[in-house]
Structure formats: C-alpha cells, structure tokens
Amino acid sequence: MLEFLRHIETIYPISSKSEEALVAISKEHEYKKGTNVQDIGHTCKTIYFVKSGVVRVYYYKDAIDITESFEFENAFVARAESLFTGKPSQKAIEAIEDTTMIAIDSYRLFNLFDNHPDLERLFRKIIESSYVSTVQRIESLQFNTAEERYKSLLKASPNVLKRIPLKYIASYLGITQVSLSRIRGAK
Amino acid sequence: MLEFLRHIETIYPISSKSEEALVAISKEHEYKKGTNVQDIGHTCKTIYFVKSGVVRVYYYKDAIDITESFEFENAFVARAESLFTGKPSQKAIEAIEDTTMIAIDSYRLFNLFDNHPDLERLFRKIIESSYVSTVQRIESLQFNTAEERYKSLLKASPNVLKRIPLKYIASYLGITQVSLSRIRGAK
DNA sequence: GTAACTATTTATCATATGATAAATTCAATC
C-alpha cells in the first residue's frame, strides 16, 4: 500500500486519518495476464490503482474488440460511465501483463467524502486530470491522420509500444491492425 | 441568477450560504453573435454557465478552424486544459448566437471549496458528467464512420442541427464541410 | 432591394484506410 499512498501524495496530500480510512476500504488483488479484472455487463463499483503491470479497457463494436484505453503503473482505472451513473458497463477491464492492483470500494469511498473533504478533493483532482487527457485524445482523433496519431503516441509513451500488442494499439488509435502495420512499415 | 441556481439544484443541492457565496463570485455577461468570449492564448480563469444562446470552443490546426464542442442553455463551459493546469489555452470560446453567460471566477471558486465542501461536491459532479460525455465522444470518433457520427448527433441533439452552422458541425464530427454536405445529400 | 459576402452544395480527382486473404514471424505448450 505504500507506493499507493506515496503516489497519492504527489497528486494531493491527505491527512493520516484520511489515509487510514482509504486503506481500510482498499484491497490488493492480482490478475494473471490475459484475464478479465471486470467483465462486460457488470456495474462498476470499484476504482482501481495499478501497482504493477498494465491493463486495458475494451468493448465490442460489431463483434470487434476495441481498446479504449491502457493504464500502466501508478494510474487509476475505472469505467466512469458505469461508476458515475450506476448502470452496467458495456466495457471490460483486462490485465495485459500479470498485474497487481489496489481495488477501492467506490460506494464506501463516496461515503467517506462527507467526513474527509481532503479525500473528495484528491479524487476531484484525479478526475480533472483524466478529463484533460480525454479532451486531448479527442483532438487527436478529430483531425490527425492515423500516422500522426501513431507517431505522437510513440513519442508521448514509448513504453506503450514496448509492452502492448499492436492489435490493441491499433484499435486504440482508431484504425485496423493491418493499417497500423502498414504505417509502421512505410517508415 | 435564478435559473442558474435552479439548474445547479438539479445536479447537487447546496446550502443557501453556499449559494450566496457562489453568487458573490459570479457575474452575468452578454456576448454578441460571432464575438469571442475568450481568446486563444488567454489563460482560463473563468467557468461559464450558458444562460441563453450557444457557444462553441474552437482551435486552429494548420490554420484550419476546428470546433471542439458546443454548449447550449444550462450547460457549463470552460477550457479545462488551461483551467486545471494554469497554462495559456490554445482554444477560444465564441458566441454562435447572442448569448448570456454567467461567469464564475475560478480562483475564488476553488478557494471557496475549503469552507464549502458542498460546492466542491457540486463541481466534482459537474466534472464527472463532463468526463463521461467526453469518453462517449471518443468512442464515437474511434470507430464510427462520419455518417454514423452525423446520424447519432442528429438523433441525440436535433437542436444542434437547427442552431449551428454546418461548417462548425463538420469539424466537430471530425470531417470537412464538403464531406458533411455530401453525407447529408446522399440521403 | 441590391450588392457584397458567406454558407452550402455539387462535381472531379487523389489518397488514406478498410476488407480480405495469404505469408511470415513470434510465442506458448507439451
């Protein structure tokens, strides 16, 4: 749990009482490569923190597997559209490597907010930065070519390329696996 | 200000003291059709609430005007990437119709959060739902065709079509104006 | 109400990406 608390401190430092309360509703879990952390159709009641490994969020469009996002060490993952609305999610979370995650019970977390305003602030800030990166992603999908998107991903997160199968990267970029391969080949 | 407070109540009801504090840092402004509410290069220190009218957020890519989003009555607008990072924004906000907005001073708002946790919760919820819609927009840009995107926009917000010039809708959908015209014509 | 300007449509041609299939490389399992 120490890494978890250390990472949180870089976002927004919270009191030791709040730390204790947060730890009390959090549990560490391990997932083998290739297994689902959460399944499609399940209502999201957990916010995860990736301690080690990588996960992806994916869904199906016309029976085709589409990767919505990746999350590496020291990042939070949840299926916001289900977490914040209470509806079943159309997405799944899968471990791409053997992954250790810290699972935070969202129901109990939201209840903590009443007596721990610093926790609410922490999670507000987490959502804020997720929001900012999501908006940037829209810009990239709106008018950049597939090649531009690939190159800026490569520049921004070279580790993605090293640790993630290309087929997942392709759908993340909004193109087919074959197209991505062609773009890489073109040099 | 009444509509403003009434709308807020539908998101998360706040105490009357918090209402007062919020009103104290908010001001009503009017913008003529076609004028910029905020310019490119300006650091965003204001959160706007659209009372009447429509605005769009836009930026330039290779000297081409791209509309990132529209906001109608009873919606909040801000340039998050600047507001939350303190950096100058690469985007502008423009009134598409004569528009009345309520401008909330973000610096003073964030300071209020310490003594008004209900205000912080309100704005956390506002960001949460913005985040959810942004993620849905990514899905639509990731693997839907231009025609699918146009049709679902038409279905989801028929008023967009009525009140927004097509050239703005085109770039919002990630296509050129000419392509959008073709898609509409194809019928 | 006309002139000037802007928005939208239509047409033509070019190109990036999709779809499909096959070949190759890589990885996992016994």
Add this chain to the structure above:
DNA sequence: GATTGAATTTATCATATGATAAATAGTTAC
C-alpha cells in the same frame, strides 16, 4: 525443441473521405 496457435506483416482491391474548384443558395449591410 517440435508443434500449434497467435500476432504481425505484406499484398490486392474497394471505398470513404480529403482537396480543390465552381455553382448555388442564403445572409447582411448599406
């Protein structure tokens, strides 16, 4: 370490969308 299956690349053809230009429709300002 050979076999099997999965991931990636390569090739071919089809198509949606881009780029450009010109025509038409609609709006604004005097």
